[in-house]
Amino acid sequence: MISQLSWKIGGQQGEGLESTDRIFSTALNRLGYYLYGYRHFSSRIKGGHTNNKIRISTYPIRAISDDLDILVAFDQETIDLNAHELREGGIIIADAKFNPTIPENLSAKLYAVPFTGIAEELGTSLMKNMVATGASAALLGLSIDVIKEVVEEEFGRKGPAVVEKNVEAVSRGAQYILELTGGPLEEFRLAPGDGAERLFMIGNDAIGLGALAAGCRIMAAYPITPASEIMEYLIRKLPKYGGTVVQTEDEIAAVTMAIGANYGGVRAMTASAGPGLSLMMEAIGLAGMTETPIVIVDTQRGGPSTGLPTKQEQSDLNALVYGTHGEIPKVVIAPSTIEECFYDTVEAFNIAEKYQCPVIIMTDLQLSLGKQSAEKLDFSRVKIERGKLLRDLPPLAANELFKRYEFTEDGISPRVLPGDKHGLHHVTGVEHDQEGRPSENHVNRKKMMEKRLKKLKNLRITDAIKIDAPHEEPDLLIIGMGSTGGTIDEARSRLDAKTNHITIRQICPFPAEELRPYIEKAKVIAVVENNATGQLADQIKLHVGSHEKIRNILKYDGNPFLPSELYHACKELI
Template sequence: MISQLSWKIGGQQGEGVESTDRIFSTALNRLGYYLYGYRHFSSRIKGGHTNNKIRISTTPMRAISDDLDILVAFDQESIDLNAHELRPGGVIVADAKFGPTIPEGVDAQLFAVPITSIAEELGTSLMKNMVASGASWALLGLPTEVFNKAVEEEFGRKGPAIVEKNIEAVKRGSEFVLAQAGGPLEAFRLGEADGRQKLFIIGNEAIGLGAVAGGCRLMSAYPITPASEIMEYLIKKLPKFGGTVVQTEDEIAAVTMAIGANYAGVRTMTASAGPGLSLMMEAIGLSGMTEQPLVIVDTQRGGPSTGLPTKQEQSDLNAMVYGTHGEIPKVVIAPASIEDCFYDTIEAFNISEQYQVPVIVMTDLQLSLGKQSCEVFDINSVEIKRGKLVSGVPALEDNKLFKRYELTEDGVSPRVLPGEKGGLHHVTGVEHDQEGRPSENALNRKRMMDKRLGKLNSLLIRDALRMDAPHETPDLLIIGMGSIGGTIDEARERLSADGITSNHITIRQIHPFPTEQLAPYIAKAKQVLVIENNATAQLAGQVKLHVGSGDKIRSFLKYDGNPFLPSEVYKACKEMN
């Protein structure tokens, strides 16, 4: 038996690849396996090659695999584009309709199954995805009843007749391939799963759930890949808690609506990708100047402009840190796992209200859309912290206003909601005094700037730097952010086998930068390698700017739209030694 296996399905977009993957992985999750999925898809609604890859393991892991064990192909293009990933002795399950062939140099076993023909015999070619998934499931020798249950859940809303036909499609695909193979393939039998209950969700869904748990009751947003699933999730969930989602006409409207709703006391968020973040910049400055809470999720994708809207990249870091005009306090945090997406969203709302600043939650496409196993979230640990939101303000004397921007020792002023008796004050985007009245007085300007910019002097989020038990003086310190962490950890296992000691730090608080916490680890490391999905080494730039030690810091960059593979990171690390 084997401890892990990699499975991929490919075809034309709109051909059922996504639903096949969903049912296949749902059934595996029911059995208790750990899963890590990644979608390669076109920016077109229909047409263009797409594939979904799932890594299946008996133990936890957080990276896509270097190689592939089973490829399910709906067309020859899927074989030509993906067969090179197959390990020697791998398997291709392909539709016999297109006369599949194995590319030269690929060592694989081909099972040509009449996928489309079987589906058409059952009434519609749309069921070919069930024939294909049934065939590949059968080769693994996994229990049929679990897969059939997943089919029932997928198609149950369409009635028992549709469910029955799809289950029959699974059965026929299974029977045909088993007759060809002579039974399940022993080389692909997975070890028994631990059977523990796990969530199997994408990062965007975890962010949506974190928003609900964190008290968010309004989302204002404009659809954009790869952020749209946050909106779609909250459209279904928020009404159950008295909340709602408003699809605005553009990202400018979305962010200004979020600022206004937060001013009114409703925890509100918006979410977008790089192009939308660019449009929000002026309003982010308004949030900083008026000291209104604001939570934005930026799901990074390939840029600039429309760029690669469905591909992986981490190139918005500088925009998030420096994008607004003028100088305001701002927080940028970067989840590194599905669990982080949930808990960091809650923390973003708390930080935003406690410090009265905009908070940007920085994810990337791989983390936002990659479906992964994770631990069940601890809802009981959630705390709602609203900071200096005050009520019961004494009535004001004639012509007096509430000191909404009062100069305080910690830089955070008391905040009231509209309509609060005794809380009358001005709100304006121009510089103002403690009561909000516009002011161009030089001394007042300096005091207000110092007040705002001093708020975050001591901010340090949970796990601002995340690392395992460190070596005292490692040969190599590897630094990353976002979805790259699991890939780095796998590479380090191979380095350890080679006798190379390494530490791994995931930087989760991007701004304000955790300089004092990171500096000692860089000082002790012989060499430092910063790994990131962009062309200009933006994270490495932050490290050099705040910590120094540029003579020992090197970068490994990837910006072709694809995530890092463990073998690529391993090779880059080896070249450092």
């Protein structure tokens, strides 16, 4: 038996690959396996090659695998594009309908299974994905019963006849592959999972759940890949808790609507990707100037312009830190795991209200859409902190206005909700005095700028930097952000050298003093990023220094790093 295995299914977008992947991986999760998924999909509504790759393990994993054990192909293009990933002795299970062939130099075994033929015998070719699911499970020596359970849940709403046909398709697929192979192949038989209950979800769903737990009750958004799943999640969930999702006409409307809702006292958010964030920049400045809380999610993808809308990249950092005109207090948080997506979203809402400023949650496509195992969430950690939000104000003196932008020692002014009869104040996007009335007085301007900018002087999120530093003076310090953490750890495990690893989770304000001692003690520093210009490395150089020790490890072809790529890149630096 083996402790881990990688499986991929490919075909044309719209052929039902998602349901195959969902049912197969859900069953594996229930059996207690650790899973890490990666979706490669075309930027079209329908058509174009797509594939889903899952790494299955009996121990925790947080990276895609270097190679591939089993490839399930619905068409010849899947074989042509993906067969090179197969390890020696790997297996291709392909639909017999297209007369599959494999490259002559490929050391892999091809099994042609009539996915479509069996499905058509059962009534519709649409069930070919269930035939493929059954064949995959049988080849791994997995019980078909748990697959059938998930199928019943997936199709139960369509009635018992549909469930019965799909269950039969699973059984027929399993039976056919076992007849071809003579039984489960020992070199592909997975050791049993531990049976433990774990979450299996994408980062976007974790962010949506975090927003719900944090008390968010309005989301205004415009659909865009890879952020749309946050909106889709909250469309299903928010109405059950008295909230709502508004699909706006564009991203400008989305962010300004969310700002307005927050001003009215309702926790509200929006989510988008690079192109949408570009449109939101002026309004983010408005939130900074009016000191209105707002939470914004940026799920990074390949740019610029439309770029690679369905591919991995981490190139929005500079835009998020510097994008708004003028100077405002702004927080940028970068979660690196599914669990952090949840907890960081809760913290983002608290920070936004406590410091009365925009908070941006920066993820990337792999973290946003890559489905993976996660430990159960601890809801006792969820606390709602609303900062200096005042209620039941005492009466003001005659002709006096509430000092909404009062000069305070910590730079954070008292806040009141509209409608409080003793909280009357003016709100404007132009510079203003303590009551909010427009002012161009140079003394007031200087004091207001200093008031706003000092709010974040001492801000540190929970684990602003995540540290794994067993060595006092490492040969190599590897620094990353977002979804790269698991891949870095796996690459480190193969290196014969003293290595430390830091994931930077607070991008702005930059946690320079926390990072500095680790930078100073390292001989060489490798900064791992999915962009072409080393944006995170530049932040380190700007705030900490040590230019001479910093080396960039960059990837910007639309794909996430593989552990082997990082291993070889790091090995050259030691």
